[in-house]
Amino acid sequence: MALIEMREALRQALDEEMTRDSRVFIMGEEVAEYNGAYKVTKGMLDKWGPKRVVDTPISENGFAGLGIGAAMTGLRPVIEFMSFNFSFVAADQIISNAAKMYYMSGNRFSVPIVFRGPNGAAAQVSSQHSHCVEAIYSNIPGLIVIAPSNPYDAKGLLKSAIRNNNPVLFLENELSYGDKGEVPEEEYLVPIGVAKVVTEGKDITLISHSRMVKLCQEVAVTLKAKGISVEVIDLRTIKPLDIATIKKSVEKTHFAVIVEEGHLFTGIASEVAFQIQDGCFESLDAPIARVCQRETPMAYSKALEKETMPTIERILKTIETTLSRKI
Amino acid sequence: MPTFPLTMPKLSPTMEVGTIAKWHVKEGDFVEAGQLLMEVSTDKATVEHNALDPGFIRKITVKEGQEAKVNELLAVMTEGKDDPIEEIKIVQTLAISTPESRTETAPVAAAQFKEARGSRPFASPLARRLAKKSSIDLSLIKGSGPRGRVMSRDLAGLTFSGNEEGLSPIRKIIATKLQQAKRDIPHFYVNQAIDVTKLLSTREKLKEQGITVNDLIVKACALALKEHPNINSGFDGVRNVILRFQSIDISIAVDVEAGLITPIVFEADKKALPELSTTIKGLVKKAKDGKLLPAEFQGGSFSISNLGMFGITSFNAIINPPQGAILAVGGAQERLKMVNGTVTAYQEMVVTLSVDHRVIDGAAAAKFLKTLKGLLENEQL
Numbered sequence: 151m152a153l154i155e156m157r158e159a160l161r162q163a164l165d166e167e168m169t170r171d172s173r174v175f176i177m178g179e180e181v182a183e184y185n186g187a188y189k190v191t192k193g194m195l196d197k198w199g200p201k202r203v204v205d206t207p208i209s210e211n212g213f214a215g216l217g218i219g220a221a222m223t224g225l226r227p228v229i230e231f232m233s234f235n236f237s238f239v240a241a242d243q244i245i246s247n248a249a250k251m252y253y254m255s256g257n258r259f260s261v262p263i264v265f266r267g268p269n270g271a272a273a274q275v276s277s278q279h280s281h282c283v284e285a286i287y288s289n290i291p292g293l294i295v296i297a298p299s300n301p302y303d304a305k306g307l308l309k310s311a312i313r314n315n316n317p318v319l320f321l322e323n324e325l326s327y328g329d330k331g332e333v334p335e336e337e338y339l340v341p342i343g344v345a346k347v348v349t350e351g352k353d354i355t356l357i358s359h360s361r362m363v364k365l366c367q368e369v370a371v372t373l374k375a376k377g378i379s380v381e382v383i384d385l386r387t388i389k390p391l392d393i394a395t396i397k398k399s400v401e402k403t404h405f406a407v408i409v410e411e412g413h414l415f416t417g418i419a420s421e422v423a424f425q426i427q428d429g430c431f432e433s434l435d436a437p438i439a440r441v442c443q444r445e446t447p448m449a450y451s452k453a454l455e456k457e458t459m460p461t462i463e464r465i466l467k468t469i470e471t472t473l474s475r476k477i
Numbered sequence: 478m479p480t481f482p483l484t485m486p487k488l489s490p491t492m493e494v495g496t497i498a499k500w501h502v503k504e505g506d507f508v509e510a511g512q513l514l515m516e517v518s519t520d521k522a523t524v525e526h527n528a529l530d531p532g533f534i535r536k537i538t539v540k541e542g543q544e545a546k547v548n549e550l551l552a553v554m555t556e557g558k559d560d561p562i563e564e565i566k567i568v569q570t571l572a573i574s575t576p577e578s579r580t581e582t583a584p585v586a587a588a589q590f591k592e593a594r595g596s597r598p599f600a601s602p603l604a605r606r607l608a609k610k611s612s613i614d615l616s617l618i619k620g621s622g623p624r625g626r627v628m629s630r631d632l633a634g635l636t637f638s639g640n641e642e643g644l645s646p647i648r649k650i651i652a653t654k655l656q657q658a659k660r661d662i663p664h665f666y667v668n669q670a671i672d673v674t675k676l677l678s679t680r681e682k683l684k685e686q687g688i689t690v691n692d693l694i695v696k697a698c699a700l701a702l703k704e705h706p707n708i709n710s711g712f713d714g715v716r717n718v719i720l721r722f723q724s725i726d727i728s729i730a731v732d733v734e735a736g737l738i739t740p741i742v743f744e745a746d747k748k749a750l751p752e753l754s755t756t757i758k759g760l761v762k763k764a765k766d767g768k769l770l771p772a773e774f775q776g777g778s779f780s781i782s783n784l785g786m787f788g789i790t791s792f793n794a795i796i797n798p799p800q801g802a803i804l805a806v807g808g809a810q811e812r813l814k815m816v817n818g819t820v821t822a823y824q825e826m827v828v829t830l831s832v833d834h835r836v837i838d839g840a841a842a843a844k845f846l847k848t849l850k851g852l853l854e855n856e857q858l
Contacts, residue, residue, distance in 0.1 A: 404603050404629060435603040435629045436622065474622045 151332040157190045159301035159333050160266075160322070163308035164191070164228060166337065168198055171226060174312055177204040177213055178230030178267075187232045188268065188327050214240035214265070218247050218317075221263040226312060231267035233275075234283045234321060248317035249292030262315045266308070269297065269321035270360065270411045274455060277447035282412030284359075287319050288389045288421070294342060295389040297321040299363035301331035303386055306340025314342060323361045345392035347399065351381035354405040354469060357396055357422055359385040362409045362460060369465045376477055380469075388418055393425045400426055404435040405472050409460050414442040439472045441465050479560040483514070483534075483552040485545040486526055486617055492519045496544045497551070506534045507558070511619055515551075529619065533558050600627035611636040647735045658798050661714055663834040666793050669846040671853050673809050673826045679858070683750070691729075691783050692754040694806055697852040699725050699745035699753075702779055705845040709778050711799040712836045719836050720799055728777035728797055729757060731764040738764050739797060741777040750858060781806065791827035801836040804849075805829040826853075 154162075168174045175198075180187050182195040182205040195203045206213040210231065217227040231237045237244060244265065251261045271280035288295045294316050298304040304322070311318040348363060349370045356366040363384045370380035381399050385391070400406050406426050408419035419440035426438055441460040449455050470477045485495050498516040502508055508528045516523050532554035539545045539552070598615035600608070604627045608615045613635050620627035644652060673690075680690050702709040702725045711720035725746040728739035740760035745753060763769045779801075782794045785808035794805040805828065812825040828849070832842045852858065 432602045432606040435601045436626075471623075474626075474628065 151334055153330050154301055154333050155327065156301045156304050156322070156329045156331070157188060157192075157327040159305040159331070160190045160308055161192065161194070162333070163305040163312070164194065165197070167309055167312040168202060171312075173224065173226045174228065175202040175204065175220075175225060176228045176230065177206055177217055179206055179208060179232045181205060181230050186230070188324065190322075190327070191230070210236050210240040211243055214243040215247065217263050217265075218243055218251070218261055221248075221261045221317075222251060222259040226262050228264045228266060228312060231265060233279055233324075234267050234269040234319075235279050235281050237265065237267075237283060237319075238281075244287070244293070244317070244319075245290050249290045252316070253292065260315045261317045264308070264311045264318045264320050266311075266320035267322060268324040268327075270323055271448055271455065271459060272324035274450055274452055275448075276450040280448035280455075282410075282443065283319070284321060284388050285412050285417045288418065289416075292317065293389065294318040294387070295321065296342065296387050297360040298340075298386060299326070299348075299358075299360055299384050300329065301333050303340050303346070303384070305333055306338050307342065307386065309337075310339050310342050313339075318342075321360065326361050329364075340386070343387045343390040343392055345386055345395040346384045347381060347395065348384045349380060349382035351379035351403065353379045353381075353403055354407065354473060355381045355383060355396070355399040355403045356407050356409060356465070356469075357383045357385065358409040359388060359418070360411060362411050365460060365462055365465060366409055369462055369469070372462070372466070373469070373477065378469075378473070378477060385418075385422075391422065391425065393422075393429055396422065396426060397429045400430050401433045404433055406434070406438045407465070407468050407472055408438070408440040408442075409465055410440065410442045411459060412443055414440070414445050417442050436472050436474060439468045441468050479557060480535075480553060480555050481530070481532065482550050483528075483554055484548045485539075485551055486517070487547045487614055488517060488519050488524045488526070488617065489522075489614075492547060494544050494546050495519050497539055497541050498523050500537065500541055502534050504534055504537055508532065508534060508554075527619065530554075532556055533560075535560075598627060599625055601629065603629045604632060607632050607636045645735055647738070651736050654798070655795050659795050662712075662796050662798065664793075664796060664831050665834050665839065665842075667830045667832065667839065667842045667846055668791060669828050669830070669850055671826045671828060671850045672823050673853060674823045675855070676853050677809060677824055686751055686754070687758070688750055688754050689757075690785065690809075691781075691806075692750060692757060693858055694783065694804075694853070695727055695729065695742060695745055695757065695781060696748075696750055696753055696858045697849055698779065698781060698804060699727060699742075699748075700852055700858070701845055701849040702727075703746045704848050705841065707841050708802055708837060708845045710836050711778065711801045712833050713799050720801075722778035724778065726776060726778045728774070728780040728800070729760065730780065730782035730794075731761050733764050733767070735767070738769065738774055739777065739780060740764050740769055740774045780804070785809065785826065791829050793829055794831050796831050796833055798833075801833040802842070802845075803831045805831065 176191055181191045182203045185192040214229060217229040220227045248261050248263060251259050270282045284295050284297060287293055296307050296311060296318060298307050308320060311320050349367055358366045366382045370382050373380050381403055383396055383399055408422050410417050410419045419442055423438040441464050444458050446458060448458055495517040498518045500515050501513045510528055510531045512528050514526055514528050516525050534552055535555050536553040538550050545551055599620060600615050607629055615627055618627045618631050621631050622628040676693060680693060709722050709725055713720055724744050727742045727745045730737055730739050742756055780797045780803040782803060783806040784792060785806050788808040791807040792805050794803045796803050807827040809824040809826045811822055813820050813822055830842050830846055
């Protein structure tokens with residue numbers, strides 16, 4: 151096992167899949183000459199050359215469409231968005247073409263494409279560059295949505311995403327690129343659609359994804375010291391949602407809190423909460439609660455940015471209310 | 478609700494009437510919600526009951542030792558210490574009146590009281606499920622959650638937390654039959670200590686032939702039953718008739734994996750020891766293998782249950798209806814007794830005869846045991 155950064159884990163996944171399958175190529179802004187805006191594709195141009203590591207102009211709708219066309223005609227593109235905020239420019243390609251092509255063409259064209267890049271807030275990039283897109287895209291049938299929280303899952307899931315024959319949105323996080331984690335030397339895959347219990351507990355279930363998983367794990371450590379045993383579930387894949395793992399946990403703990411970096415209204419938390427009550431209503435000992443981004447555009451102010459997003463304090467307070475006991 | 482009633486709570490699903498075993502408050506006392514008010518004896522148990530709402534106990538209408546029906550008025554409470562006493566009458570009418578007249582006289586206090594409690598207890602889905610499973614009346618539980626919501630923790634200790642297991646067919650028969658027997662048959666029990674020193678030495682001699690102590694006991698019982706046909710009798714509880722069995726057919730309780738079964742040694746009195754022993758061995762093997770035919774375990778005129786091999790001293794068995802008696806056999810234990818001024822060691826075995834008093838009286842049981850004792854102590858069986 152080697153301790154590597156998330157960006158390195160992602161690079162290994164790309165490199166291994168490009169080695170394995172000559173149809174795989176990378177395309178996006180600054181992915182080649184500049185080695186990637188966040189250095190995920192560092193050294194890739196030198197190794198694989200300009201035919202497989204392709205710089206594009208600032209034209210998301212164009213290169214997303216180009217990628218979809220390439221996927222339809224037999225290649226397996228990995229399209230990098232410098233930020234998923236910019237995917238909105240390419241939303242028509244993603245929603246109307248990538249997600250619908252297999253259906254609209256009567257099964258003649260599948261679209262094995264991966265759109266990847268950082269999602270959510272970073273450090274003071276304000277309202278237009280801090281969006282969490284998972285709730286928007288998860289609403290569209292035909293898309294797989296993945297959001298790993300650590301280097302191991304990031305590598306294993308990206309490899310699975312590249313091998314999948316459906317369009318995949320692979321959501322990374324700018325603040326997590328430097329996170330280190332153990333990654334095995336030998337090849338492995340992490341299956342799509344399987345959540346993971348990252349901290350075992352028995353008193354309450356915390357469900358989260360991407361960077362917020364770390365917060366939940368910190369909360370679990372804090373509460374363990376106070377005698378409350380928290381189970382933390384990392385969704386890993388948002389769509390398809392692994393409700394079975396969540397259900398099993400809630401049937402054990404009887405309490406559920408969902409933590410999501412994205413906005414409250416029609417967020418991922420809403421869907422998870424719905425599915426929990428649908429699947430294990432009679433196991434619930436209190437209403438399901440959620441801690442999400444507050445219903446406001448992201449502030450530029452550092453202090454306000456922090457308060458807009460879920461914080462450890464907010465999660466603790468929500469757990470206190472849910473358990474209806476002082477902690 | 479300045480004035481409100483305290484009524485007899487329904488403390489178990491089958492409760493209709495309760496007796497005030499003890500009041501923990503007296504007139505004029507202020508009680509907090511959750512404070513112990515009284516102990517109520519129900520058909521099941523004596524249960525403590527706490528106040529649901531705070532208030533002053535103004536008048537106790539049912540004293541200690543008195544009975545009251547569920548929902549009947551027990552005491553009148555007021556919110557304030559000196560709230561007008563006139564309203565007591567109104568509330569009293571409410572509590573003991575029929576539902577029809579209740580609407581006629583419907584005082585403000587009554588409406589408020591009803592609203593405060595609500596008809597549907599406020600509880601989490603989990604608490605509801607657990608309460609249903611354990612037949613707990615949620616309206617009697619004080620919830621610790623927000624707005625008084627009953628949560629699962631409020632049912633701690635009241636619910637069953639182990640695994641539930643369905644009954645196997647044989648278990649179901651055992652459960653039904655023995656429950657009925659223990660409930661319907663007026664059992665009484667007669668013990669007899671027997672010196673089995675001689676019997677055990679006889680058995681040593683017969684060991685090579687495969688004769689067991691149990692075989693000897695079965696044989697002795699068969700002979701004793703022959704002498705006392707009134708013990709070889711039963712009772713048909715449906716038709717209320719005494720059954721006098723024609724032959725001596727002894728049911729032997731055999732412990733099998735699935736539970737317990739009682740194969741029958743038919744006409745045990747007519748079988749010589751070796752034949753009896755072979756028959757019993759055959760039946761036990763068949764029982765353990767689950768190969769007994771219904772005719773081999775249904776019926777019988779008398780039962781023997783022997784736990785002697787486990788070394789227990791004595792126990793009381795439940796009668797196997799429609800039979801009228803069952804003999805419970807303990808293990809042989811070394812004892813000392815005085816014989817002509819000398820301390821002598823001997824082996825003692827205690828047998829207990831469970832008897833259906835509807836058929837057999839004490840003296841008859843005693844006479845039977847005396848014969849059995851004589852046979853086991855002296856006779857060559």
